[in-house]
Amino acid sequence: MASEARLYTFSPETTAQLRKFKLSTSRDSKPKARIYVIDKNTLEIKQEGGETFTSLEELSGELPENSPRFVLLSHPVVLKSGRASTPYVMLYYMPVTADHKMRMIYAGAKELFRNTADASKILDVVDEDEVAAVEETLVAG
Numbered sequence: 001m002a003s004e005a006r007l008y009t010f011s012p013e014t015t016a017q018l019r020k021f022k023l024s025t026s027r028d029s030k031p032k033a034r035i036y037v038i039d040k041n042t043l044e045i046k047q048e049g050g051e052t053f054t055s056l057e058e059l060s061g062e063l064p065e066n067s068p069r070f071v072l073l074s075h076p077v078v079l080k081s082g083r084a085s086t087p088y089v090m091l092y093y094m095p096v097t098a099d100h101k102m103r104m105i106y107a108g109a110k111e112l113f114r115n116t117a118d119a120s121k122i123l124d125v126v127d128e129d130e131v132a133a134v135e136e137t138l139v140a141g
Contacts, residue, residue, distance in 0.1 A: 008109045009044045010116060017047060018072070018117045023089055025074035033059045033091075033133075036070040036113065038105055045070070045113060060131035068106040070113050071095045071131075077138045087138050090119035096126055 010018075011085065027033045033056075037048040048069070053059040056075075063069055069093035079085055092110055114122055125131050 001018055003039060005042070007043055008038070008112055009042070011044065011046065014044075015116065021052075021072060022074070022118055028085060029075065029076055030054050031056065031075040032073075033071055033073040033088055035059070035062060036072065037052050038048075038070075040102065040105060043105070043109075045109060045116075056134055057133050060128040061079065063093055063128070063131065064065075065095060066097045066099070067104055068095070068098050070106070070117075072117055073121055073134065075135060076110060077135060078119065079139060085138075086119075089134075090114050090117060090122045091131065092122050092124045093103065093131070094124065094126055 021032075021034060031054060033053040034051075035048045035053075036045055038045050051062075053062065059073075060134065062073075071093055072087045072088070075088055076084065078087045090113065092106075094106065110122065114120055123134060123137060125134065
């Protein structure tokens with residue numbers, strides 16, 4: 001991870017945003033998601049657009065068809081056991097049509113972003129349908 005930390009960067013503002021987002025969504029009754037992008041020239045990881053999404057449908061409509069993204073998602077669910085939970089996960093969005101260079105850039109930063117954002121797990125998704133099905137994955141445990 002040391003080499004990734006030297007290659008990819010987070011601004012102090014982004015690091016603070018990541019922490020604040022996790023803390024502010026832990027007890028939320030609605031899903032919340034933010035999209036993050038890697039600047040291919042500077043390799044800085046930052047929030048894309050500044051918007052917080054409140055539904056998986058809205059989120060999936062904003063993801064590009066040909067470019068990878070990282071998504072942080074806090075989604076309240078009722079587990080099969082009947083217990084309420086709000087998992088905080090990272091979606092690793094990698095469409096099959098993504099450029100090979102961008103695939104490599106995002107693959108290299110995957111674990112660094114997860115660790116910096118303090119997400120509990122990573123869910124790999126490749127299209128809008130898989131993003132919409134994330135809630136089922138979270139309920140299953």
